[in-house]
Amino acid sequence: MADLILKDVAKSYGDVNVLNDINLDIKTGELIVFVGPSGCGKSTLLRMVAGLEKISGGTFTIDGQVMNDVPPSQRGIAMVFQTYALYPHMTVRDNMAFALNIAGKSKAEIDEAVNGAAEKLQLKEYLDRLPKALSGGQRQRVAIGRAIVRDPKVYLFDEPLSNLDAALRVATRIEIAQLKEQMPDSTMIYVTHDQVEAMTLASRIVVLANKGIAQVGTPLELYERPNSEFVAQFIGSPQMNLLAGEIVETGAQTRVQTDQGGGTIVSDYPSNADDQGARVRVGIRPEDMVVTDSADFAYEGKVAITEALGEVTLLYFEAATGQDPVIGKRPGVHSDDRHKTLRMSAPPEKVHVFRDGVSLHYR
Incomplete structure (x- = not known):
């Protein structure tokens, strides 16, 4: 059981600020995922929680106890690394038992902990093998098992699946989700x-950018209600389309005329009289775009490329020089849409409006 609170936490290397004003409250039993672009500080923040990096400012507490200067070994934290970090000359059993042996636990205690973790991770038949005789996914499970046997307050995962191939990533991701269900009171922080x-593992996602937290929320909150253009385009693949436009009608619903194709479209995001005539960007996810003949539409253009993926077809529209292509995603196979000129719209509740990079919904 562990509640973690980061208050005004900062990290600097000399005169270089890496993270500022990190405020985050993590409750017992949550699986928190840190995401963000390369270099945003997500692994650094994780290492600060672990005690492997010194906190430059602010306070970090676990269950009310300030941890800023507490050594890593005394924080009640276990970390699973990207590179497994297994001892190659030790069996799976000995790798998992190593920390307990160092701690002076009895053989009975060690056997109980190792067997229990092996049962959870489906490793019992591999306990007497060396790491070289295991697949990448099995090695990662051993690394996770080595953390479980310590019975820590908090589990930290630093991109644990990045060294696995696509199929193993999916299988191991499912195993981690199942493990969390077996350990509902365990608190986990996961960097990826x-x-x-x-989206599939997190209780809540922390999006990091510009040396701080851009937004915190459940996966669906971030997907359905991003607070900024950055979060809107970072969450979701393909990323959200952003179309330049101008507000032509304000109120409980907002009507925007877009520059590309000259259409107008309605959004459920409310606006006020001061927004009339304001330059904005309309955000629509590719999967929310639909072909229409209506006078209300967001975009009209010629399809340059189609990618038929079986269950869906991606439509890439011709783009002006220096602009990202508008992308549509249609259910089913629509290879014949290539070179067609299509008019695209979306339901009002799926139309996002951003002014100065900030969502009207969160002003």
């Missing part, structure tokens, strides 16, 4: 650059 891992 993979959106699918974040």
